[in-house]
Amino acid sequence: MTHSFGFSPRNTPIDRPIKIMPLGDSITDGYLVPGGYRIDLWHRLNKRGYPFRFVGSRRNGPDMLTQKQHEGHSGWTIDQIRRQLEGWLTQSQPDIILLIVGTNDMIRYHRVEGAVGRLRRSIDEIFSHLPQASLLVASLPPIGQPSINERVLRYNNQMKQLIARQQTPEHHLHFVDLHPVFNLDDLPDGIHPNREGFRKMAIVWDTALVPILNQISARLK
Numbered sequence: 620m621t622h623s624f625g626f627s628p629r630n631t632p633i634d635r636p637i638k639i640m641p642l643g644d645s646i647t648d649g650y651l652v653p654g655g656y657r658i659d660l661w662h663r664l665n666k667r668g669y670p671f672r673f674v675g676s677r678r679n680g681p682d683m684l685t686q687k688q689h690e691g692h693s694g695w696t697i698d699q700i701r702r703q704l705e706g707w708l709t710q711s712q713p714d715i716i717l718l719i720v721g722t723n724d725m726i727r728y729h730r731v732e733g734a735v736g737r738l739r740r741s742i743d744e745i746f747s748h749l750p751q752a753s754l755l756v757a758s759l760p761p762i763g764q765p766s767i768n769e770r771v772l773r774y775n776n777q778m779k780q781l782i783a784r785q786q787t788p789e790h791h792l793h794f795v796d797l798h799p800v801f802n803l804d805d806l807p808d809g810i811h812p813n814r815e816g817f818r819k820m821a822i823v824w825d826t827a828l829v830p831i832l833n834q835i836s837a838r839l840k
Contacts, residue, residue, distance in 0.1 A: 633839040637671040637832060640690055640713035643700070643720045646760065647691030650811045654680025654687070659821030660828075661686055669832050674711040696723045697737040701744055708748045714835055716745060717824060719757045719797070721778075722810065725770045726762070735777040739785070746790050753791040753831045755824070756782055758798040760816070763809025771798070795827045 641647045641657055649655025657673060661684055664671055675690035690707050692700065697720050720741065724734045738756070745754055758775040762768040775798055782794040800823055803809070805816030812820060 633670060633836050635670075635839065637669065637715065637835050637839070638674045638711065638713045639671055639715045639717065639828075640674050640707070640711055642675070642690045642707075642716050642718045644691060644695050644723055645693035645811060646719050646722060647689055647717075648677070648693050649679060649689075649691065649817070650693055651807065652812070652814050652817055654684045655691070655812070656817040656820035656824060657686075657689060658684050659818045660824050663821060663825045664828070664832075667829070667832075669836070671832070674713050676707060676710065694723055695720075696727075696729055697721055697734060697741060701737065701741040704741065704744045705748060708745065713749070713752060715753045715755065715828070715831060716749075717755050717757070718745075719759065721774055722759050722762075722771075725759065725767055725774060726810070728770070731770050731774070734774050735781055738778060739781055742781075742785060742792065746792075750789065751791075753793070753835070755793045755795050755827055755831075757795040757824075760797055760801050760810075760812060760820075761803070761806065763803055763806055791831070793827060793831070795823060797823055 647655065658680060673686040673688045675688045677689055677691060678687040680687040700720055721734055721738065724731060742754065758778060759771045762771050779794050782792055786792050797820055800819040801816055805812050807813050
């Protein structure tokens with residue numbers, strides 16, 4: 620089946636590459652698989668012909684991943700990431716941010732009931748610095764330990780509701796549901812995806828990104 624997205628990026632030059640910031644904790648960093656979901660996402664977006672580049676203060680990934688930049692920080696909580704947002708966003712000026720955050724809060728049982736409030740403050744912080752950016756916030760993958768996964772499910776549901784309330788014409792805010800694509804075989808340590816799990820993540824990100832990239836490309840050309 621052929622899909623038409625109403626835009627031909629290869630034939631429509633734009634002023635500059637679209638800057639995408641992968642932002643979060645060890646899942647963004649690519650723990651167990653250096654490069655993580657960014658490997659397959661880079662390949663899929665390149666195949667579509669989008670002029671883009673990953674941005675961030677950190678770098679990792681295999682040789683085949685020519686754009687290794689990201690802002691994934693292993694072990695960091697929601698608040699730890701929020702406190703550094705101003706510097707990262709000012710330096711990189713991303714057009715699109717792919718945010719996955721909260722796994723460490725859930726695992727450590729760190730003020731779990733207030734986690735979605737801390738996420739809301741992070742979203743507000745991002746838009747205070749980059750009001751025109753597109754922010755895609757993803758649900759957390761499952762956790763192998765059932766009691767922790769219950770926290771993850773509650774947080775994901777609260778996140779979905781929060782983003783529905785926070786969406787406005789002025790702010791380009793989107794919920795991306797990653798949790799259902801995984802099974803426990805994709806999480807060898809019960810937390811972090813393996814290569815197949817990251818491949819599944821990339822497909823979901825890619826699907827969510829296509830209409831946003833089309834819109835930004837049309838704006839920049």
